Amino acid sequence: MKVAFYTLGCKVNWYETEAIGKIFQSNGYEIVTEINSADVVVVNTCAVTAISSQKSRQAIRRAIRANPNAVVCVLGCYAQNSPAEISAIDGVDVIVGTAERMKIVELVEQVLKNRDEKILRVDDVEKISAFEELPHTPQRTRAFLKIEDGCNNFCAYCIIPYLRGRVRSRSLENIRAECLELAAGGYREIVLTGIHIGAYGADFKNKISLVDAVKTVLDAANPLRLRLGSIESAEMSDELIDLIKSDERICNHVHLPLQSGSDEILKSMRRPYTTKNFAALTSKLVKEIPDISIGTDLIVGFPNETEKNFAETLDFVQAQPFSKIHVFPFSAREGTLAATMQNQIPAQVKRERAARALEISAAKEKIFAEKLIGKTVEIIAETQEENFIDGLTKNYVRVYVPASSEINSGDVVKVHVEKIFRNGVLATSYKLQATS
Ligand code: SF4
Incomplete structure (x- = not known):
């Protein structure tokens, strides 16, 4: 069959x-x-x-x-x-x-x-209290590792807690067991995933946190690279920042969903931080971790978002050290608080705001990628196409190298970046790295 x-x-x-x-x-x-x-x-x-x-x-x-x-x-x-x-x-x-x-x-x-x-x-997912263990073998060079499911936050716009239930963390034992399989399978890069990984351990009685899950993965799988999935800014602890800074295997790339640069809208979205807290965190990250890339998500056209709120958002994201902004026009989901709010924003206004935010994102993406021009960086080769093979740097810039029979998917390659190309950069010379 x-x-x-x-x-x-x-x-x-x-x-x-x-x-x-x-x-x-x-x-x-x-x-x-x-x-x-x-x-x-x-x-x-x-x-x-x-x-x-x-x-x-x-x-x-x-x-x-x-x-x-x-x-x-x-x-x-x-x-x-x-x-x-x-x-x-x-x-x-x-x-x-x-x-x-x-x-x-x-x-x-x-x-x-x-x-x-x-x-x-x-x-009824509300009644589920245990993480569902599923057998798993990744299909690609980069292995996703699910460590958590569900969310307790109930942000005003989000349907996910209703569909995925409350936070269920995977036991460290089971994370370790899957990591041993990944190590045996030779996976070079592991990406921690979950619905709300910053809340990892919130459902455990002992004080286990995301830092413990990260240390378990590093210890059991010893990957060349460990990438963290999206983390709420309020959950980015000093301990986690120190770990990213001190362990070379953890990628210098984080995704911190901002959603709005207006404190009034953040409050209405029920997001648990202010722009001041968020900015303090990003400036700390940039200071502590060299070349870090910080991606974010932004929702535009949330109910009641005025031109003034939106202008505050644009000013805020412009000033932030983002390398990419994923922009989402607000989409009302039945069953959420935001869907019942007055003053829904017309679709045309949402589209216009999204276009303005995307312009800032494209400029920031280019500025970040340009910093690599003239430098030698390391990528893990991923997709082969007729003329190019591509891969990501540790700080999440896509690099294209002319196709060569010497490079295979999964190879660690040192490349010399020449110029901006497609959604990343083009590198024209390379050296294969020996890895164990
Ligand atoms: S946006 Fe993220 S943190 Fe907020 S409710 Fe949805 S899944 Fe949870």
Whole structure:
């Protein structure tokens, strides 16, 4: 039997797709990339914005059209949020939310025995208190390692806590066990992922934090690089900053979601910091960690955001040492506080504000990448295409090198950066590094 996957959304979803693939493989299934040659198609969905839900719906319909005879299984955040909507789509056979993924093969096989059956298995995530362990083998050079699920914050705009439940941290023992497998598999870069990794340990009785999880990974996997996923600024402890500074294996790249540069809007969003706290943290990071890249997320057009609030935001982000800003026009999610707020901002205004914020992001991205011109940097080679192979520096700049039979995916390569190119830089000379 053959199974194909279609994944939307964040790194957690990609990790979970890889894990679900492993569950199918251990039950004798072969993973294929062509949807039309599969017996089973799994669509792992996203619902973080209204557009994500729409794209998830389109992906489900496309999968059914491409292969009407396959068992179509829909899971993930959109399935958790809108099971009735999915159930109404003709051709969907199994619907699973953001829990109980371990049972997926069992459910698919139930349908294979009786093609008239439709299975809906979406549980109340509020009641789940344990991290769901899933078997996992990464597919790429860079391995995602999920250490946490869920969120307790309930930011006013965010649907995620309703779809993923409360914080559940993975035990240090199980993190260690997966890291030993990653070490044996020769993965050079590990990326810590989760819904809210800064809250790691909040559900444990003893005082275990993200720092303990990071130390466990460094000790058990000893990766060449360890990259941290998005961390809330309020949770970036001095201990964690010291660890990033002192351990060369931890990438000098952090993602700190800002969301707004107006204190009034931050308060209304229920974000637990002020612009003053945020700026104090970024100036500390820049001072302590050389060449650090700081990425961020920004929501524009939040309800009640005036031109004055937005101008404050633009001034603030302009002054911040960001290397990239991911800009999201506000998307009202039913069930959240922000969706019930008065003074929703018209779509056209949101689009205009997004364009203005993106201009700042593009300029900052270029300025950051230009700092590499003339320098020799290290990348881990990733994607091969006809003319180029690319990879990321530790501080998250994409580097393109002319394709060569000497460079393979996963190689550690020293490159000399020549100029700005595509979404990163071009390097024209390189030296292969010997690594153990
Ligand atoms: S911290 Fe806020 S934005 Fe992030 S997942 Fe939790 S509720 Fe959503």
